[in-house]
Structures are given as structure tokens and as C-alpha cells.
Amino acid sequence: MIKYLFTVGLIFVLLECVQGQYEDVRCKCVCPSVKVHNTTSHKVFLKTFSDPDLCRCSMVVDKAVQETEYNFCNKCECKWNRRNTTTIKVVVILIICVVSLLVLYMLFLLCLDPLMARRPKTYIEQHNEEVNLDTQSIQPGGMLEDTTRPRGAIMMRVKHEVSRVRGEQQKWKGTVQEQRRHIYDRHTMLN
Amino acid sequence: METDTLIEDMASVQAHYRAVSANGTVSERSSTDEEMLDIATDTRFEYTDLADKSHGSTNLMDTLDDLPPGIGQYDDFHTIDWLRDISRDRIRHRQISKRKQDSCFAKVKVAHDAWSGWVCVLLVGCATGAFAAVIDVGTSWMSDLKEGICLEQFWFNREQCCWAVNDTTFDQNACSQWYSWSHLFGVSESSVFGSYMIKYIMYVLWAMVFATLAVMLVRVFAPYACGSGIPEIKTILSGFIIRGYLGKWTLIIKSVCMMLAVSAGLSLGKEGPLVHVASCCGNIFSYLFPKYGKNEAKKREILSAAAAAGVSVAFGAPIGGVLFSLEEVSYYFPLKTLWRSFFCALAAAFVLRSFNPFGNDHLVMFYVDYRNAWYLVELIPFIVLGVFGGIWGAVFIKGNIRWCRYRKSSNLGKFPITEVLVVTAVTAILAFPNPYTSDYQRNLTDATTDFTSANIDSGVTRAMWQLALALVFKMVITVFTFGIKVPAGLFIPSMAIGAIAGRMIGIGMEQLAYSHREHYLFKEMCHSGHTCVTPGLYAMVGACATLGGVTKMTVSLVVIMFELTGGLQYIVPLMAAAMTAKWIGDAFDKEGIYDAHIKLNGYPFLDSKEEFTHTTIAADVMRPKRTEPPLCVLTQDSMTVEQIEAIMRETDHNGFPVIVSAESQYLVGFVLRRDLSIAISSARTNHDGIVSNSVVYFTNHVPVNTVVGGPEPLKLRKILDMAPVTITDQTPMETVVEMFRKLGLRQTLVTHNGRLLGIITKKDILRHIAQLKNQDPDSILFN
Numbered sequence: 001m002i003k004y005l006f007t008v009g010l011i012f013v014l015l016e017c018v019q020g021q022y023e024d025v026r027c028k029c030v031c032p033s034v035k036v037h038n039t040t041s042h043k044v045f046l047k048t049f050s051d052p053d054l055c056r057c058s059m060v061v062d063k064a065v066q067e068t069e070y071n072f073c074n075k076c077e078c079k080w081n082r083r084n085t086t087t088i089k090v091v092v093i094l095i096i097c098v099v100s101l102l103v104l105y106m107l108f109l110l111c112l113d114p115l116m117a118r119r120p121k122t123y124i125e126q127h128n129e130e131v132n133l134d135t136q137s138i139q140p141g142g143m144l145e146d147t148t149r150p151r152g153a154i155m156m157r158v159k160h161e162v163s164r165v166r167g168e169q170q171k172w173k174g175t176v177q178e179q180r181r182h183i184y185d186r187h188t189m190l191n
Numbered sequence: 192m193e194t195d196t197l198i199e200d201m202a203s204v205q206a207h208y209r210a211v212s213a214n215g216t217v218s219e220r221s222s223t224d225e226e227m228l229d230i231a232t233d234t235r236f237e238y239t240d241l242a243d244k245s246h247g248s249t250n251l252m253d254t255l256d257d258l259p260p261g262i263g264q265y266d267d268f269h270t271i272d273w274l275r276d277i278s279r280d281r282i283r284h285r286q287i288s289k290r291k292q293d294s295c296f297a298k299v300k301v302a303h304d305a306w307s308g309w310v311c312v313l314l315v316g317c318a319t320g321a322f323a324a325v326i327d328v329g330t331s332w333m334s335d336l337k338e339g340i341c342l343e344q345f346w347f348n349r350e351q352c353c354w355a356v357n358d359t360t361f362d363q364n365a366c367s368q369w370y371s372w373s374h375l376f377g378v379s380e381s382s383v384f385g386s387y388m389i390k391y392i393m394y395v396l397w398a399m400v401f402a403t404l405a406v407m408l409v410r411v412f413a414p415y416a417c418g419s420g421i422p423e424i425k426t427i428l429s430g431f432i433i434r435g436y437l438g439k440w441t442l443i444i445k446s447v448c449m450m451l452a453v454s455a456g457l458s459l460g461k462e463g464p465l466v467h468v469a470s471c472c473g474n475i476f477s478y479l480f481p482k483y484g485k486n487e488a489k490k491r492e493i494l495s496a497a498a499a500a501g502v503s504v505a506f507g508a509p510i511g512g513v514l515f516s517l518e519e520v521s522y523y524f525p526l527k528t529l530w531r532s533f534f535c536a537l538a539a540a541f542v543l544r545s546f547n548p549f550g551n552d553h554l555v556m557f558y559v560d561y562r563n564a565w566y567l568v569e570l571i572p573f574i575v576l577g578v579f580g581g582i583w584g585a586v587f588i589k590g591n592i593r594w595c596r597y598r599k600s601s602n603l604g605k606f607p608i609t610e611v612l613v614v615t616a617v618t619a620i621l622a623f624p625n626p627y628t629s630d631y632q633r634n635l636t637d638a639t640t641d642f643t644s645a646n647i648d649s650g651v652t653r654a655m656w657q658l659a660l661a662l663v664f665k666m667v668i669t670v671f672t673f674g675i676k677v678p679a680g681l682f683i684p685s686m687a688i689g690a691i692a693g694r695m696i697g698i699g700m701e702q703l704a705y706s707h708r709e710h711y712l713f714k715e716m717c718h719s720g721h722t723c724v725t726p727g728l729y730a731m732v733g734a735c736a737t738l739g740g741v742t743k744m745t746v747s748l749v750v751i752m753f754e755l756t757g758g759l760q761y762i763v764p765l766m767a768a769a770m771t772a773k774w775i776g777d778a779f780d781k782e783g784i785y786d787a788h789i790k791l792n793g794y795p796f797l798d799s800k801e802e803f804t805h806t807t808i809a810a811d812v813m814r815p816k817r818t819e820p821p822l823c824v825l826t827q828d829s830m831t832v833e834q835i836e837a838i839m840r841e842t843d844h845n846g847f848p849v850i851v852s853a854e855s856q857y858l859v860g861f862v863l864r865r866d867l868s869i870a871i872s873s874a875r876t877n878h879d880g881i882v883s884n885s886v887v888y889f890t891n892h893v894p895v896n897t898v899v900g901g902p903e904p905l906k907l908r909k910i911l912d913m914a915p916v917t918i919t920d921q922t923p924m925e926t927v928v929e930m931f932r933k934l935g936l937r938q939t940l941v942t943h944n945g946r947l948l949g950i951i952t953k954k955d956i957l958r959h960i961a962q963l964k965n966q967d968p969d970s971i972l973f974n
Contacts, residue, residue: 026355046355083351085344087546088328092346095329099447103404106411175435179414183676184607187599189433190418191674191792 024083027055031076045076055080262866262910265487267434269845270795270953273523273935275912276488283482307480308527312496312535314476319469319497319535320542322442323504326450326461326468327548333454337397338390339371394456395619401455402615405448405677406608413444417676420445420467421520422785424498426794427470428491429522430935437467437474437494445471445678452677455615456622458669460683466501466520467678469539473497488935492528495521496535502751503536504543505682511751512536518747519785522799523935563725564760568712570767572696572729577736577768579692581775583666584740587685588780590670592787598674599791607676614675618668627661627691655698662691673784681784685741686734693733697726731756732768739772743783795957803928805963810920812927812959813941813949822949825849827859828890832871832905833883839868848940848947849889849911856946859889861915861938862907870910881905917942920949924959931956 029045047060057073058066066072182189263279265271287304290297331348341352353366372393373386409417415436427433435441449464473493477483483490498520503512513532517524598604622628669684704713704723713723735752739745749765781801782790789796815822823838825847838847845864851857874881880903887905917940918927930936931953938952 048355082547083354084547085347085351087324087548088332088351089344089346091325091328092332095325095332095447095450098443099404099451102408102412102444102447106407109411172440176412176414176440179435180410183414183417184410184604187604189792190415190423190676191595191599191604191788 024085025081027060027078027080029057029060029076029078031057031061031072052080262869263485264865265432266865267432269432270937271430271432271487271935272937273430273488274916275937276486280482280486280489304482307482308492308531309534311476311480311483311493312500312531313538314479315469315473315493315497316500316535316538317542318472318476319465319500320504320539320546322446322468322472323465323539323543324546324548326446326465327543328546329450330453330461331549333401333450334456336454337394337456339369339375341368342370342375343368391623394623395616398455398457398615398619399612401451402457402611402677403608405451405455406611406675408444408448408451409677410608413438413440414676415441416445416448416467416678418674418678419463419680419785420470420678421463422788422792422794424467424470424494425520425522425785426789426796428494428498428520429796430488430491430937431795432487437471439471439475442468442471442475449678449680452679456619457615457675457677457679458618458665458672458684458687459677460680460686461678462502462505462682463680464678465505465680466498469497469501469504470494472500488523491523492525492531495524495528496532499532500535500539502747503539506751506755507540507543508751508754509533509536509540511747511754512539514747514750515744519742519744519783563728565725565728565764569700569724570764572700573732573764573768574771576689576693576696576729576733577739577771578775580689580733580736580738580740580768580772581778582740583688583692583737584743584772584776584784585779587666587670587741588782588784588787591673591784592791594670595674595788595791611675611677614668614672618672621664621668625657625661625664627657628664651698651702655695658691658695658698662688662695665691681741682738685738689733689735689737690730691733692737693729693731694726696733697724697729700724700729701726728761728764731761732764735765736768736772739769740776741784743773743776743781743786745769745773795953797928797932797953797957799932801960803925803960805924807924807959807963808920809918809922809924809927809941809951810948812924812955813920813951814955815949822947823847824853824856824947825862825887825889826852828886828888828893830887831883832875832881832885832887835867835887836871836883839864845952846938848915848950850947858915858917858940858942858945858947860911860913861940862889862911866910867907870907871905874905878903878905915940918951919943924956927951928956928960 025048027047031045045061045065055078057076057078060078061073061076284304287297287301291301331350332346335348335350338349341347341349344352347354349369352369371386371390373389376389378385378389415433415438423433423436427436445464445468449461449468452459453461473496474490477490477493483493495516499509499512499516501512502515503509506512510533513529513536516532517529521528598610603610665684665688669681669688672684673679673681701724707713708723731752735748739748742748749762749769752765753759753762780787786796786798823842823844825835825838827849829852846861847864847867848861849859851859871887882902885902885905887907889908889911891908893904893906915938916930916934916936918930920941920943922941927939930939936953938950940947941949941951
């Protein structure tokens with residue numbers, strides 16, 4: 001839940017700071033090189049138009065350049081493009097977030113989890129700490145909803161939730177283990 | 192003798208009737224009669240239907256008033272029974288519409304039921320479009336990360352970074368805002384060697400980082416996310432259960448790792464995996480609608496539509512996607528699904544288009560726009576390209592399958608991560624020096640590279656060399672890449688190979704036409720100031736031909752290609768190339784790469800394209816064979832819970848035929864192992880009267896006198912399939928195979944003179960087909 005809120009907040013922050021430096025519409029004309037070289041290199045002319053109808057070679061390329069060669073504009077190819085910088089920004093940052101979250105979780109599963117599994121006692125202690133933090137952060141909302149409920153009941157419920165989540169995680173791990181066995185050990189699938 | 196038993200049986204039923212009328216109330220009797228009618232008119236019945244009707248009767252009908260959850264579902268790696276699922280849905284639908292007049296709420300319910308399929312595919316389409324947009328943007332950004340970074344706005348790829356900068360020359364495609372790694376590390380562009388080396392090293396390094404991330408994420412979170420996914424989806428759509436293959440984790444990991452793998456510069460594409468991603472969306476959204484989520488056969492309608500949406504966004508070809516789903520992926524494709532696929536592909540393409548991920552108002556990065564005409568003479572090189580495509584397809588399938596088989600059986604399979612890293616390193620090191628391989632698909636089908644035909648010069652010669660090297664490199668590396676344990680599609684590398692070959696032939700043709708301008712063949716082709724031949728068109732045709740050779744698609748491929756190019760005038764060249772490629776490819780081997788992979792993995796896929804031409808009969812295929820112990824059966828009213836549990840412990844059959852009695856062997860129905868075990872265990876926990884000695888009844892009517900003193904009987908009529916498909920032992924296998932294909936059967940029972948003789952399952956048929964083809968029948972792994 002907190003993760004969702006964070007993501008939504010992030011998106012809003014990003015939406016706020018849209019920058020105008022990078023234009024979102026352009027007219028791009030690709031023309032043969034003005035000077036005759038040995039190789040066929042091309043020249044690109046750009047201009048910002050909001051109206052796609054204005055995207056013509058005669059509007060984009062300088063008059064001086066146009067006159068260097070007869071029928072210069074006939075050889076040009078003009079295209080009107082539009083993009084949304086905000087979308088790109090949000091998407092790329094989202095991807096970075098997702099990849100880094102996955103990598104962190106992967107490192108946790110690969111390095112810390114086996115260590116904890118070996119010493120179950122410390123593991124439980126650490127876990128309880130996490131639970132306390134969670135309850136504190138959740139408490140205000142919970143208290144508003146149900147003020148008469150004693151703290152112990154909430155604790156119980158949280159503990160129950162946590163054990164349920166642990167169970168789910170264990171189940172998921174078992175499933176992945178099974179999939180790994182199919183693919184990497186027995187080679188019965190996806191060869 | 193048999194008639195006697197039958198009459199006796201009828202008599203006992205009559206007697207029981209009398210007992211019921213004597214003991215029970217009117218409502219009980221009417222419910223029983225209605226029940227009988229229901230059986231008579233509607234051979235396939237619905238569990239909830241019965242539960243409703245038996246409501247109120249004092250446990251006369253069945254021990255399990257509400258069936259425990261899980262009945263009607265399937266285990267992992269099992270084949271579904273299309274007939275049973277579809278009839279279940281039909282009965283559910285009938286029930287809902289019967290109550291239509293009852294209340295306003297019921298009317299809303301009916302309406303919801305009617306439009307839920309459309310809503311579901313709409314959601315699937317939108318989700319697929321969004322995923323594709325994210326993947327497209329991410330891939331282009333990450334790919335360019337190998338070469339440099341846009342310092343001021345790091346989220347832009349190179350093209351976006353130089354979006355509004357004037358004075359960019361087309362060849363360099365760089366600008367002052369774009370910092371290459373060598374520039375960033377302070378190596379001046381003047382020391383050519385130094386900056387080149389830095390660029391080279393950074394390229395390889397990033398490729399390795401991306402590949403490592405991809406393979407590790409796949410291994411840790413979702414092993415099912417590796418590979419292309421199309422063979423598995425084909426198998427799933429043909430009615431097979433692979434739990435978790437279309438799950439949430441697979442969706443996330445496949446999307447992320449697809450970007451990483453493509454960005455790593457590996458010779459793979461994201462089109463096949465996009466179909467998998469779309470199918471995952473289909474599966475996840477179908478759980479919002481119980482009509483689809485709880486019925487595997489109905490769910491496959493949504494998955495077919497989702498596959499169409501996947502191709503729709505991968506190539507920006509909505510109609511091509513629908514045809515792809517129809518031609519290549521789907522197994523059961525009624526018209527209703529066609530329309531839904533159409534709608535789903537439309538929604539997906541619309542959402543992707545509104546994201547506009549490439550900033551060019553097109554759905555794909557490599558959109559090409561040709562206006563040049565083609566001439567009849569050019570059909571010859573097009574057909575040559577088709578031949579090339581067919582031969583390459585056959586070689587690729589052979590080589591790739593051999594390599595995959597080697598990986599499966601040798602020690603190589605034990606080092607999947609090392610393999611990916613080695614392939615990535617080799618690809619990156621060899622690809623970087625060649626401009627045609629270092630960049631993702633961008634150069635290959637570019638329309639704008641040649642405006643006028645010119646004489647052969649140093650530039651063209653060099654380009655030809657580079658193209659030739661790129662072709663050989665791509666051909667070799669793709670064989671080794673497809674099948675490594677990262678998400679890997681096949682479309683783009685195949686198309687790239689074809690495009691390179693096509694461009695080479697195109698340039699050759701251009702030079703030929705240019706140097707023989709006056710020849711009568713080329714006279715009309717070379718107008719003044721105009722190019723004689725468009726090499727880009729050849730690249731397109733070549734791409735179509737190789738893809739046709741590899742996947743053995745025809746119609747959908749051509750439609751995809753012309754949707755990609757937006758030029759209807761090139762249909763004939765594309766058709767000619769695709770058809771030639773298919774003919775040539777079929778001459779070597781009839782199956783496409785996906786079918787070959789299905790066979791390699793031994794998935795239970797009964798191909799509806801293949802013909803069965805042998806003269807065997809059902810008795811030859813049926814189990815048990817003559818040497819085997821007799822068929823494991825249950826009797827309808829004489830076995831105890833303990834006995835049934837013992838049978839289930841001792842055997843691993845997935846279902847048991849139920850017969851009248853051991854003497855008569857008359858067939859009553861068929862019960863699935865999963866349903867039986869769930870029903871018995873839930874009855875044991877929920878009903879105190881059920882003990883090991885309880886007699887299990889699959890009949891409607893339990894003799895009342897048995898209840899006195901003895902243990903309570905367990906009535907399991909609800910889970911019994913009363914209308915199993917049966918054939919006689921003399922039925923030719925041709926017919927049987929056709930029945931399995933057309934009806935989507937899971938098993939059929941074999942009878943002789945009305946008595947149960949044996950059973951034929953889908954697996955038996957696949958084994959039989961493999962045996963007739965002189966292949967190892969044990970290669971079919973799953974049930």
C-alpha cells in the first residue's frame with residue numbers, strides 16, 4: 001500500500017515538473033547533402049510546428065539553402081512528429097524503480113534469506129521489529145476506525161496478517177522452486 | 192443373463208421409487224422426478240443445479256449438498272475436457288437466463304454475464320497496450336544506454352535527446368546533448384583509438400550487466416518467464432494446464448527481462464514474449480469474471496484474444512494479430528472469439544498508439560514507408576528470396592532443435608547462467624564493430640539511405656561486406672541464442688536475417704539495373720532522377736520470407752508485413768515470397784519452429800494440421816493392452832470408501848470409469864480422480880456419519896434399508912460424468928483422432944457389445960502417433 005502511494009506520489013511530482021526546453025512537436029526534413037561529396041550523406045532540417053499541415057520542405061528549409069540546387073525540395077522527405085516527454089520520463093523512472101526493487105529483493109533472497117534460515121531465532125526477532133514499525137505507521141488509521149478496540153487485538157490481527165503473508169511467501173517460494181526444478185534440473189519444459 | 196441383470200436393476204429402481212413415495216413428502220418426490228427428467232433431457236448436468244434442486248430434501252440426493260471448492264478444476268500438467276467445461280458453461284448460462292424474469296437484479300446479472308466477455312477483452316487489450324508501451328520506451332532507452340547517456344535528461348534515448356536539435360547530420364545521429372561514454376570519461380574524440388576502445392568496453396560491459404540481470408531475475412523470481420512462450424501458449428490453448436505459466440510474477444519478470452535481454456544486444460526480439468505478456472494479462476483479468484476464471488475452456492477464448500493483442504502491439508498490426516492467433520496459436524477459434532480478438536487487438540493498438548512510444552505516430556520503431564513501384568521482373572529476385580527463406584528456415588529449425596536437445600541432455604544444461612553470459616559476451620564483442628549488428632534493427636530496413644542509384648563505389652562495397660558479415664554472424668548466433676534462459680523472441684532476428692539478405696540482393700539488383708539501363712528488361716525501371724530498384728523493398732520481402740520459412744506462417748505473416756509497411760501495393764511480392772518459403776520449407780520439414788519445440792519438450796499437443804492416415808483401430812491403441820492387468824473401475828453401488836481410497840492409493844490414473852457391477856461391466860459414467868478425492872476427503876471431514884465402511888453410491892437412489900444400523904452411505908452422483916464419450920473397439924483411429932481434435936476430448940471409453948473394455952486418453956493417442964512415426968513414444972511427458 002505504501003509502495004503504491006509512493007509510486008502515485010512520484011508520478012504526481014514528475015507531472016509537476018514538465019519542462020519546456022525539449023519541444024514536443026517537430027517537423028523533420030531529411031534532405032540530400034547540399035554539397036556533393038563522394039559519399040551520400042544527408043542533412044536534417046528541423047523546426048517546431050504545432051500544425052502538421054505546415055510541415056513542408058519550403059517552410060522548414062532556409063530559402064538560401066533551397067536555392068543552392070534546382071528542385072532541392074523535391075528530394076526532401078518531411079515528417080511531422082510528436083512526442084510526450086512526460087510519458088517517457090515517468091515510464092523510464094518507473095522502470096528504474098521496478099528493476100532496482102526487484103534487484104534488491106533478489107539480493108535479499110539470495111544473500112540474507114539463507115543466512116536467516118540458518119539462524120531462525122534471530123530471524124524472528126528481526127521480523128518482530130519490522131512488525132512494530134508497521135503497526136506504528138498503521139495505527140492512526142486503525143485507531144480512527146475503531147477506537148474501542150484494545151491494542152492487543154490489533155497486535156493479534158497484525159500478527160495474524162504477518163503470518164498469513166509469511167505463509168503466502170513460503171507457498172510462492174515453493175512454487176518457484178518447483179518451476180526451477182522443471183526447467184533447470186529435469187529439463188522437462190522450455191528447453 | 193445381461194438382460195436379466197438389467198431387468199433386476201430396473202426392478203430395484205422401481206422398488207426404490209415406491210419406497211420414496213411411501214416415505215417421503217410430495218416435494219421430495221417432485222424433486223426426484225424433476226431430477227430424472229433433467230437427466231433424460233440434459234445428459235450433461237451441472238453441480239450447482241443439482242444442489243439447488245436437492246435443497247430441502249432430507250439428504251436424499253447426495254451427501255455433499257454444496258460441492259467442496261476445487262471440483263471441476265484441474266491439476267497442474269493436466270489436459271482439460273473441453274466438452275465438459277463448455278457444457279458446464281452452457282448450463283450456467285441457462286440457469287442465469289432462466290431467472291431473468293425474477294427481479295431487476297437478475298436482469299442486471301444477465302446483462303453483466305452477456306457483456307463480461309467484451310469487458311474482459313477490453314481490459315486485456317488496454318493492459319497489453321500499456322505494457323507494450325512501457326516495454327518499447329524502456330527498451331529503446333536501455334539499448335542506447337550501452338552507447339551513452341543524455342546527461343541533462345537521463346530518461347531520453349539518443350533520438351529523443353537530439354529531438355529538437357538542428358544541424359544533426361543523418362549519418363552520425365548524435366548531438367551535443369548526447370554524451371557517449373568515451374566523451375563522458377574525458378577521452379577526447381581526437382584520439383580515435385582510445386575513444387573507440389572505451390566505447391567498445393562500455394558496450395560489452397553494459398550488455399553483460401543487462402544479461403546478468405535478466406538471467407538472474409528469471410531464475411530467482413519466475414523461471415517460467417524464459418524462452419519465447421509461444422510453444423507453451425499454443426499447448427495451453429490446445430487444452431493443457433501449466434499452473435503459474437500465466438501468472439503475475441511471470442508477467443512482471445517477463446516484461447522487465449524482455450527489456451533487459453533486448454537491450455543486452457542479444458540476437459532476440461520482444462515480439463514472441465509480448466504474446467506471452469498479453470496472455471498473462473488475459474489470464475489475470477479473466478479472474479475478475481468468474482465465468483472465465485473458473486472455466487478453463489472459456490478462459491481459452493480470452494487467451495486467444497490476448498494472443499492477438501500481443502501481436503497487434505508487437506508489430507502495430509491489429510488484423511495481423513487476429514490472423515496470427517487464428518493461424519498459429521489458437522486451437523479452438525469460434526467466430527465469437529474472432530470478433531473478440533478483433534476488438535482486443537483494436538483496444539491494444541489504440542492504447543499503444545495513444546502512448547506514442549516512438550514519437551513517430553506509428554506503433555513500431557521500424558515502420559517503413561515506401562511509395563516506389565515494383566516491376567514484374569522483380570518477382571524473380573523475390574522468389575529467390577523466398578527460396579532463401581525456406582532453406583534458412585529448415586536449417587535454422589534443424590540446428591536450433593539439435594542444439595536445444597544437446598543442451599537438454601548434456602552438461603550444458605546445468606550452466607544456464609554461464610551460457611547466457613557467454614552468448615552475450617560473444618554477441619557483444621562481435622556485434623559492436625559492425626554498424627549493422629550493433630544497433631537494434633534500425634539500419635536494416637531504412638528507406639532513406641539511398642535516394643538515387645549510383646555507380647558502385649567504396650561506400651557501397653564496404654556496406655556489402657559489412658552486410659555479408661552481419662548476415663553470417665546473425666545466422667550463427669541466432670541458432671545458439673533461441674532457447675537460452677532469458678525471454679527470447681524469434682521474430683526480430685529472423686526478420687533481420689531476411690532483411691540483410693534482401694538488402695544485399697536488392698543492392699545487387701540495383702547495380703545490375705543501373706549498369707544495364709538500356710537493356711529491355713530494365714528499361715522501364717530506370718526513370719531519370721529516380722532510383723531503379725528499392726533495396727528497402729527487398730529487405731522487407733526478405734524479412735517476410737525468412738520469417739515464413741522459420742514459423743511456416745503465410746496469411747498472417749503477409750498481413751503483418753503489409754500492416755507494418757502500410758503499402759498495399761507490395762502484397763503480391765510478399766505473398767510470393769511467403770508462399771515460396773513455405774513450399775521450400777515444407778519440402779524439408781513440415782513443422783515450424785514452434786511445433787518443433789513443442790515436440791522437443793513433449794507437450795501433449797495434438798496438431799490439428801497433421802493428417803492421420805494409418806489404418807489402426809481403437810482396440811490397438813486402447814489401454815489396458817492384452818498383457819496388462821484389467822482396467823481399474825469402480826462399481827456404482829457396492830464399493831466402500833475404504834476400497835475406493837485403496838484404489839486411489841495404488842493407482843495413479845486420473846479418472847475411473849464407473850460400471851453397474853463387476854459381472855455386467857455396463858458403463859454408468861466416468862469420475863475424475865481429483866473430484867473423487869476432494870469429495871471423499873471433504874465428506875469425511877464434514878459428515879460424521881461417513882466412515883471407512885460407508886458404501887459409496889454413484890446412483891440416484893440409495894436403498895433405504897441399508898441405512899439402518901450400518902454406516903451412512905456416501906452419495907457422489909454429482910461428481911459423476913454421466914455422459915462420457917464412448918466408442919466401440921472397432922472404430923478406426925482416424926475417426927478417433929478426429930474426435931479428439933474436433934471435440935477437444937480428454938479421454939474416451941471403449942466398449943464392446945455395450946460392455947466397458949478400455950480407455951483411450953489424449954496421451955495414448957500422442958504416443959500412438961509417435962510410435963507410428965518411429966519416434967520414441969516415451970517422449971510425451973505429461974498426461
